[in-house]
Amino acid sequence: QVQLVESGGRLVQAGGSLRLSCAASGRTFSRYATGWFRQAPGKERDFVAAISWTGSSTSYADAVKGRFTISRDNAKNTVYLQMNGLKSEDTAVYYCAAARTKYSGGSLREYDYWGQGTQVTVSS
Helix, strand or coil: CCCEEEECCCEEECCCCEEEEEEECCCCHHHCEEEEEEECCCCCEEEEEEECCCCCCEEECCCCCCCEEEEEEHHHCEEEEEECCCCHHHCEEEEEEEECCCCCCCCHHHCCEECCCEEEEEEC
């Protein structure tokens, strides 16, 4: 069982930066691939980024490629999402998710555990 808690979301101006954190419980978190997703009001939950359990492999949605960076520190049981060059369209609730696999992608069904989300609001 893994519990995930996101933090770091807040109101930020367009062009600004934020770093989201996802803290996980459980000794075996290093054996879970992890992803970030986001959901804007009235829209579906969309893939943002994913990282393999060792951190050696990452993938990104086209909308955030070059602006967002996913990373992890398994010693701290934490995954991060560094967001630069924020745009108003990045406004959403951001969710962290963990999958019981080495690698994960953009499908919600790959993930076994989800956090409660953290709100990111970008003002233009």
